[in-house]
Amino acid sequence: MTDLVAPLTLTDEQRAVVERPWDARVLVTAGAGTGKTHTMVCRLNHLVGHPIPEEAVGADELLVLSFSRAAVRELTERLRAHGGAARTVRPKTFDAWALELLSGAYPGTDWSSRSFDDRIREATAAVRKGAVEVSAAGVPAHIVVDEAQDLVGDRRDMVETLIDVHRESLGFTIVGDDAQFVYGFQIEDRVQREREAGLFFDWVRASFDDHEELHLTRGFRATSTDVREVLPFGDELRSLPSGAAGREAAESIYERLRLLLSEQGGFPAVDDELFLASLRATRDRVAILTRDNRQALKVSEILHEHRVEHALRRSAHDRSVPSWVVDLLGATEATTLSENRFRSVVASVSLPEGTEPAEVWRVLRSVASARGSQGLDLGRIAPLVRQGRFPEDLADPVRAHVVVSTVHRAKGLEFDRVIVLTPPTVTELRAAHPDVDMPAEARALYVAMTRPREDLYHVTAPQVRMLRRAERGDRVHLTGRKAYQRFGVELRGGDVDHTAPFGDALAPAVQTYLREKVRPGDAVELRRINPLPAADGQSPRYEIVHEGRAIGEVSEKFRKDWYRVMKINRIWNPNWPKSVVGCRIDSVVSAAGPSATSQAAGLGGRGVWLAPRVGGLGRHVWACAEKETE
Numbered sequence: 248m249t250d251l252v253a254p255l256t257l258t259d260e261q262r263a264v265v266e267r268p269w270d271a272r273v274l275v276t277a278g279a280g281t282g283k284t285h286t287m288v289c290r291l292n293h294l295v296g297h298p299i300p301e302e303a304v305g306a307d308e309l310l311v312l313s314f315s316r317a318a319v320r321e322l323t324e325r326l327r328a329h330g331g332a333a334r335t336v337r338p339k340t341f342d343a344w345a346l347e348l349l350s351g352a353y354p355g356t357d358w359s360s361r362s363f364d365d366r367i368r369e370a371t372a373a374v375r376k377g378a379v380e381v382s383a384a385g386v387p388a389h390i391v392v393d394e395a396q397d398l399v400g401d402r403r404d405m406v407e408t409l410i411d412v413h414r415e416s417l418g419f420t421i422v423g424d425d426a427q428f429v430y431g432f433q434i435e436d437r438v439q440r441e442r443e444a445g446l447f448f449d450w451v452r453a454s455f456d457d458h459e460e461l462h463l464t465r466g467f468r469a470t471s472t473d474v475r476e477v478l479p480f481g482d483e484l485r486s487l488p489s490g491a492a493g494r495e496a497a498e499s500i501y502e503r504l505r506l507l508l509s510e511q512g513g514f515p516a517v518d519d520e521l522f523l524a525s526l527r528a529t530r531d532r533v534a535i536l537t538r539d540n541r542q543a544l545k546v547s548e549i550l551h552e553h554r555v556e557h558a559l560r561r562s563a564h565d566r567s568v569p570s571w572v573v574d575l576l577g578a579t580e581a582t583t584l585s586e587n588r589f590r591s592v593v594a595s596v597s598l599p600e601g602t603e604p605a606e607v608w609r610v611l612r613s614v615a616s617a618r619g620s621q622g623l624d625l626g627r628i629a630p631l632v633r634q635g636r637f638p639e640d641l642a643d644p645v646r647a648h649v650v651v652s653t654v655h656r657a658k659g660l661e662f663d664r665v666i667v668l669t670p671p672t673v674t675e676l677r678a679a680h681p682d683v684d685m686p687a688e689a690r691a692l693y694v695a696m697t698r699p700r701e702d703l704y705h706v707t708a709p710q711v712r713m714l715r716r717a718e719r720g721d722r723v724h725l726t727g728r729k730a731y732q733r734f735g736v737e738l739r740g741g742d743v744d745h746t747a748p749f750g751d752a753l754a755p756a757v758q759t760y761l762r763e764k765v766r767p768g769d770a771v772e773l774r775r776i777n778p779l780p781a782a783d784g785q786s787p788r789y790e791i792v793h794e795g796r797a798i799g800e801v802s803e804k805f806r807k808d809w810y811r812v813m814k815i816n817r818i819w820n821p822n823w824p825k826s827v828v829g830c831r832i833d834s835v836v837s838a839a840g841p842s843a844t845s846q847a848a849g850l851g852g853r854g855v856w857l858a859p860r861v862g863g864l865g866r867h868v869w870a871c872a873e874k875e876t877e
């Protein structure tokens with residue numbers, strides 16, 4: 248991220264946004280790479296650090312919301328890097344904010360078991376009933392909404408309600424780019440989806456006569472002329488007409504973007520030696536961007552086979568808590584820590600590069616302060632982990648040079664070089680999906696091609712015909728020529744049982760092994776413990792085995808999802824493989840439960856322990872005698 252070292256200079260257009268007073272209602276539309284994130288960092292610094300005290304807003308009076316964890320992370324890192332007055336502002340995803348609000352308003356309810364959409368709807372109802380006024384954070388003075396183009400459906404309703412209920416006292420800065428509206432698929436109904444594009448902006452325009460519209464037009468990201476040629480397509484995408492004319496125009500944009508991409512440097516295949524060698528040697532940040540999760544899984548598998556170190560970006564909802572949380576809680580017996588004591592305790596914990604002790608203190612204090620003192624209440628941390636409320640800005644940063652990601656998961660991010668999987672032609676798209684959403688395809692390609700700072704390449708997409716998505720749930724699995732064949736299954740966050748430490752009496756030894764021996768990218772296998780299904784509608788139980796040693800067990804969620812993949816029809820009796828190979832360690836993370844659970848496992852009473860996270864595309868292995876038969 249060059250931005251981390253570049254001085255924060257502003258264009259006149261950017262300055263106009265930055266210097267609006269805190270009670271202004273500002274709508275900023277801007278193309279990709281025109282400095283929306285950059286401008287937001289400066290705006291927040293300006294609001295918090297305003298030299299006239301009456302014009303300044305406290306960092307805790309700002310509410311900064313964005314759609315994806317990736318965008319929140321990017322914004323957080325830039326705020327911290329520039330060390331301005333707003334470095335303590337903590338941007339949140341819409342989902343994290345909703346959960347925080349609900350947990351404060353209804354502390355007795357277990358919100359972690361409810362779906363994301365459910366929680367958003369409940370949070371909207373809570374906002375209407377005045378939950379924000381009585382929340383610990385209180386009513387914000389100014390709200391910043393990033394990636395506003397993707398604010399649709401229930402999330403749009405929630406933010407509109409929040410702004411509407413507090414309209415008398417609130418300023419806002421809403422930033423977005425209609426050309427990058429790529430999360431429309433959240434709305435299943437096609438007609439409704441088309442209608443949703445731009446609806447939030449229209450609501451703001453109609454609801455606030457005093458709103459101001461500002462634009463950023465100068466592109467900063469792309470340094471090469473070729474990449475700069477992509478930007479004008481944003482204007483075309485922003486002005487797409489609705490209906491058939493819009494679909495036709497999108498088709499033309501898509502084909503021209505394809506052509507432009509094909510004129511950039513290209514590689515014949517992901518397993519091409521030259522391609523692999525350049526990835527292994529790179530010191531820059533490189534992204535391989537895929538259209539969907541199946542391609543991302545396949546590319547990652549090929550890179551692993553050829554020993555190219557890389558990170559596979561997780562889904563927006565896939566959260567995890569870094570392993571150092573277990574070490575921190577295990578490093579002291581104290582329940583409350585003063586800042587000085589915290590500093591000496593944290594010195595014995597190895598924090599990942601880029602995670603500063605002072606930052607950890609500040610963020611943890613903001614969610615787990617000791618009542619009536621300036622200290623940190625360590626007893627409040629395990630419940631936060633358990634309820635999925637551990638602050639996402641303390642998640643481990645992605646440090647790999649090479650990142651494999653779907654376009655959606657890379658939105659809002661930038662890389663030195665970007666390699667896009669060669670997109671299919673319109674004819675090929677139509678052959679594969681007769682009702683293809685052409686505006687969505689064109690916007691996704693535009694987002695992909697506007698991610699690089701320096702170079703843009705293409706590589707032939709690997710074959711994923713045999714990778715299908717389960718009809719119920721969206722679990723990717725490997726099929727064969729015959730519809731009933733099942734050769735493999737996708738593993739992802741939430742597939743390892745985190746409800747108790749693994750290993751019964753051996754749990755302490757497993758913890759040491761996880762800490763010392765298990766690393767991201769290591770191969771693991773799922774090994775069947777017992778041939779009988781664990782319960783109705785579930786697969787049998789499987790252990791996770793790392794270099795011959797069991798380090799965990801699959802979760803109930805995985806067993807249920809896998810059963811749905813394997814249960815081809817009502818009368819079909821699934822045959823369960825002896826093992827599943829080819830999965831990889833994603834990371835070792837902190838898990839939490841009641842303190843009695845960790846106590847019973849001999850791990851102390853903190854209620855936290857280490858657990859692996861597993862990902863990738865697993866392949867079924869049958870013992871000869873039980874080969875899958877009809």
Ligand SMILES: Nc1ncnc2c1ncn2[C@@H]1O[C@H](COP(=O)(O)OP(=O)(O)OP(=O)(O)O)[C@@H](O)[C@H]1O
Pocket residue numbers: 249250253256257258261277278279280281282283284285286424467468658659660661697
């Ligand atoms: N005024 C400026 N001077 C120098 N560099 C700038 C300026 N504004 C933005 N940049 C740089 O341009 C790049 C793109 O900016 P930024 O990521 O903020 O754009 P964005 O509009 O948020 O992009 P996207 O729409 O793709 O998410 C960054 O590297 C940023 O540092």
